[in-house]
Amino acid sequence: MEDNIILQLKNITKKYPGVTALDNVSLDIKKGEVHALVGENGAGKSTLIKTCTGAISPNEGRIIVEGNEFSEMNPKLSEGNGISVIYQEFNLVGELSVAENIFLGNAIRNGIVIDREKMIEESQKIFDQLKIDINPKTLVKNLTVGYQQIVEIAKALSKNAKILIMDEPSAPLTKSELKHLFEMVDKLKKQGVTIIYISHRLDEVFRLGDRVTVIRDGEKIKTLNTDETNVDELINLMVGRELKETFPPRECNIQDDILLEANHLTGNGVYDCSFKVKKGEVLGFGGLIGAGRTELSELVFGYSKIESGEIIYKGEKISPKSPEEAIDYGIALVPEDRKQQGVLLDIDIKGNISMSILQRISSYSVVDKTREIDISSNYRKKMNIKTPNLEQKVKNLSGGNQQKVVIAKWLASNPDLIILDEPTRGIDVGAKFEIYKLINQLVAEGKTIILISSEMEELIGMSDRIMVLAEGEITGMLQKDEFSQEKILNYASKTERESD
Amino acid sequence: MHQKLKERVIRMDLAKVRKYGIYIALIVLIIFFSLNSNAFLNPGNLINIARQSSMLGIAAVGMAFVLLLGGIDLSIGSQISLVNIIGAWLMAKAGMNPIFAILISLTVSTSIGFMNGWIIANIKMPPLIVTLASLTILEGLAFIISGGVPIFGFPESFSVIGQGYVGFVPVPVIIMIVIMAIGAFILNKTYFGRYFYAVGGNEEASELSGINVKRVKYLVYTLSGLFAGIAGIVMLSRTNSGQAIAGKGFELDVLTAVVLGGVSITGGYGKIYNVVAGVLIMGVLSNGMVLMNIDSYYQLVIKGLVLMFAVGFDSYQRFVVASD
Numbered sequence: 001m002e003d004n005i006i007l008q009l010k011n012i013t014k015k016y017p018g019v020t021a022l023d024n025v026s027l028d029i030k031k032g033e034v035h036a037l038v039g040e041n042g043a044g045k046s047t048l049i050k051t052c053t054g055a056i057s058p059n060e061g062r063i064i065v066e067g068n069e070f071s072e073m074n075p076k077l078s079e080g081n082g083i084s085v086i087y088q089e090f091n092l093v094g095e096l097s098v099a100e101n102i103f104l105g106n107a108i109r110n111g112i113v114i115d116r117e118k119m120i121e122e123s124q125k126i127f128d129q130l131k132i133d134i135n136p137k138t139l140v141k142n143l144t145v146g147y148q149q150i151v152e153i154a155k156a157l158s159k160n161a162k163i164l165i166m167d168e169p170s171a172p173l174t175k176s177e178l179k180h181l182f183e184m185v186d187k188l189k190k191q192g193v194t195i196i197y198i199s200h201r202l203d204e205v206f207r208l209g210d211r212v213t214v215i216r217d218g219e220k221i222k223t224l225n226t227d228e229t230n231v232d233e234l235i236n237l238m239v240g241r242e243l244k245e246t247f248p249p250r251e252c253n254i255q256d257d258i259l260l261e262a263n264h265l266t267g268n269g270v271y272d273c274s275f276k277v278k279k280g281e282v283l284g285f286g287g288l289i290g291a292g293r294t295e296l297s298e299l300v301f302g303y304s305k306i307e308s309g310e311i312i313y314k315g316e317k318i319s320p321k322s323p324e325e326a327i328d329y330g331i332a333l334v335p336e337d338r339k340q341q342g343v344l345l346d347i348d349i350k351g352n353i354s355m356s357i358l359q360r361i362s363s364y365s366v367v368d369k370t371r372e373i374d375i376s377s378n379y380r381k382k383m384n385i386k387t388p389n390l391e392q393k394v395k396n397l398s399g400g401n402q403q404k405v406v407i408a409k410w411l412a413s414n415p416d417l418i419i420l421d422e423p424t425r426g427i428d429v430g431a432k433f434e435i436y437k438l439i440n441q442l443v444a445e446g447k448t449i450i451l452i453s454s455e456m457e458e459l460i461g462m463s464d465r466i467m468v469l470a471e472g473e474i475t476g477m478l479q480k481d482e483f484s485q486e487k488i489l490n491y492a493s494k495t496e497r498e499s500d
Numbered sequence: 501m502h503q504k505l506k507e508r509v510i511r512m513d514l515a516k517v518r519k520y521g522i523y524i525a526l527i528v529l530i531i532f533f534s535l536n537s538n539a540f541l542n543p544g545n546l547i548n549i550a551r552q553s554s555m556l557g558i559a560a561v562g563m564a565f566v567l568l569l570g571g572i573d574l575s576i577g578s579q580i581s582l583v584n585i586i587g588a589w590l591m592a593k594a595g596m597n598p599i600f601a602i603l604i605s606l607t608v609s610t611s612i613g614f615m616n617g618w619i620i621a622n623i624k625m626p627p628l629i630v631t632l633a634s635l636t637i638l639e640g641l642a643f644i645i646s647g648g649v650p651i652f653g654f655p656e657s658f659s660v661i662g663q664g665y666v667g668f669v670p671v672p673v674i675i676m677i678v679i680m681a682i683g684a685f686i687l688n689k690t691y692f693g694r695y696f697y698a699v700g701g702n703e704e705a706s707e708l709s710g711i712n713v714k715r716v717k718y719l720v721y722t723l724s725g726l727f728a729g730i731a732g733i734v735m736l737s738r739t740n741s742g743q744a745i746a747g748k749g750f751e752l753d754v755l756t757a758v759v760l761g762g763v764s765i766t767g768g769y770g771k772i773y774n775v776v777a778g779v780l781i782m783g784v785l786s787n788g789m790v791l792m793n794i795d796s797y798y799q800l801v802i803k804g805l806v807l808m809f810a811v812g813f814d815s816y817q818r819f820v821v822a823s824d
Contacts, residue, residue, distance in 0.1 A: 133600070160643035301708075303708065305708075322710075322712065323708050323709070323710050324710045324711070324712050326710075327710040333708065335705075335708055339700070340704060340705070341702075341704050341705050341708050342699075342703055342705060342708075343702075343703045343705065344698050344702050344706070345702070346697075346701045346768050346769060347697060347698065347701060351694065351697075351698075355694075355698060355706075355709045356709045356710045358694055358695070359691050361691075362690070363689040365690040365691060365692065366689045366690055366691075367689060367690065367691050367694065409709065412763065413710070447810075499531060
């Protein structure tokens with residue numbers, strides 16, 4: 001074996017029921033290099049990282065750290081072998097000082113007494129090495145996100161990390177903080193730390209990385225030297241697959257009337273978004289996770305506060321302050337997180353379907369149960385919800401059928417604009433296809449749809465136009481004849497930020 | 501494999517216990533007390549149990565609503581005390597007509613309930629703390645108004661509410677049956693009753709479904725205040741004397757009865773008709789312990805154990821289901 005390889009993954013396979021998250025992935029990480037890991041949402045990057053840290057155990061394969069072979073890791077073992085991860089969500093305690101955070105869980109002690117002085121001293125040493133100016137006595141909650149990240153890095157170094165895995169480290173940072181991060185990575189590299197750098201932003205990959213590995217659909221596609229490749233090649237490798245024709249054909253029913261127009265909408269992490277949706281159209285929202293698609297739809301649905309800008313709906317200016325108001329206007333939102341936001345698991349199917357219209361089908365506050373059963377059995381038929389009866393609790397249904405119940409709940413309120421946020425996430429192929437057919441049927445009936453999806457194929461296959469967001473801003477609008485995965489990904493990984 | 505099977509058997513048993521256990525427990529208690537006390541099965545005593553349980557039953561409807569919503573109302577006991585004192589003061593000291601005195605007292609308790617709900621919904625304070633603070637405030641107010649001494653001397657007509665009979669059925673029992681019927685009606689028939697379950701089961705999904713969650717919270721705590729007020733009036737009429745400690749500790753009996761009746765402490769699950777059984781258990785237990793001459797300090801210990809058992813069973817059962 002080559003001496004300069006510090007971490008080797010051999011034939012790693014991880015299967016979940018019905019899904020292969022990692023398929024026979026092998027990867028060599030050289031000592032002292034910055035190795036970038038790129039791939040679309042759900043390509044398997046995180047799963048790969050988790051096998052290195054022991055958060056998950058692979059079904060097959062081996063992990064070799066500096067010549068020591070393991071069939072699976074556990075967090076302690078991983079740390080003992082010098083592997084540390086900086087997650088997107090920091091594991092810091094705001095109310096404790098920087099030094100205390102760095103030594104959290106392995107405090108320096110004198111008998112049973114914590115040796116604060118020593119911890120401060122040691123922390124200072126790490127910061128001196130990195131030439132960073134942070135007072136170890138400061139409380140972590142008073143630091144900016146950028147400095148908190150440095151504390152995380154210092155914490156890893158205090159444990160003698162040799163391999164530092166950084167999961168989307170640039171995501172929470174501002175432009176100026178980003179510069180510090182780059183400098184930090186350079187410094188760590190100089191000190192001989194090996195870095196695995198995961199990022200959606202390809203410019204960073206070229207700025208920092210020595211080599212880059214592309215992961216797609218749980219497989220390793222290729223490892224390249226960064227100075228022998230370019231952005232276009234990487235995007236091609238990330239996308240790679242041909243579009244399969246798995247989408248039902250649709251008769252175009254787009255009318256000239258504008259149903260909804262957003263002008264300079266700002267709020268909830270979304271900045272200055274302007275767009276129009278025509279009646280009968282399917283407008284796709286593309287972008288990476290955290291790009292602000294869900295946040296934008298929440299503004300329209302009255303679930304978050306609009307700071308500035310306006311919404312013009314059916315020719316009138318509206319500003320829904322609650323979902324209740326939005327529903328009255330005829331807007332519906334099928335939320336992203338089915339179990340948390342969509343269904344009421346302990347309530348039966350008919351109760352779920354009628355939830356948004358209960359008041360409408362009540363007279364003198366008493367629910368008209370016959371109508372409730374009529375409506376819900378109607379949707380059970382229309383949506384093909386597989387269940388022995390309507391009295392089943394929703395928690396007993398499969399994911400696909402639960403999703404149909406959520407959609408049925410919204411259709412029952414007879415909306416004109418339906419926002420579908422990741423409507424096919426985590427459901428099987430058959431149910432997916434049914435939902436696609438339903439979307440077609442709805443636009444044929446004159447309804448308008450906003451489709452948020454992280455699945456490129458779905459977005460391209462179902463949308464009439466695609467609007468791409470990145471970091472809370474609209475970065476591109478594609479007409480049907482311009483659709484391509486490359487273009488969407490290009491807009492989605494734009495790193496232009498507003499100057500701060 | 502064998503382990504899994506065993507777990508499944510336990511789970512099924514728990515579900516059955518949840519469904520029928522309460523009735524079995526009630527029957528066991530009745531058999532136990534009738535074996536240990538000759539007076540227990542006496543028709544007069546049985547009617548007495550029903551009458552004693554009536555205040556518990558009335559307040560339990562409000563507490564059931566609150567628990568369904570995922571909240572709790574610890575101020576019920578103090579609301580009863582305050583209503584006791586206000587009603588008593590208005591009739592005995594201000595010479596007010598009983599009907600007006602009742603209406604004013606109920607308005608006060610209803611408003612207090614609304615305020616609890618408003619604070620919980622808008623300030624986002626935990627219901628436990630909000631109603632615990634109310635408990636203390638209202639108890640203090642009751643003492644301030646009464647000066648710590650009992651108030652008595654009400655018009656003769658007022659005693660009908662707590663002491664009267666229609667045929668052989670005590671009036672308070674009739675009031676309880678009416679309130680419970682209203683409670684069951686709200687939960688089973690009205691759209692806002694359905695909202696209680698929805699909000700208690702998943703607040704975020706409910707709000708996204710267009711339910712005005714705040715309004716639901718106002719309503720539920722307001723109703724809890726109203727029902728506590730009615731229980732307070734019944735108590736005042738029964739004892740014929742307004743006391744600042746009339747409802748002290750009552751909220752825990754109510755809580756025990758409701759949780760015994762299968763309403764989940766974390767919300768979203770429960771039925772009024774099972775609460776009836778929970779109320780009867782508490783009534784039988786109190787009565788039986790007195791008949792057996794059990795020391796009142798021991799009675800406290802036993803009641804506390806029952807509360808712990810009821811909540812413990814609910815929590816454990818949910819844990820087993822969740823780890824499915």
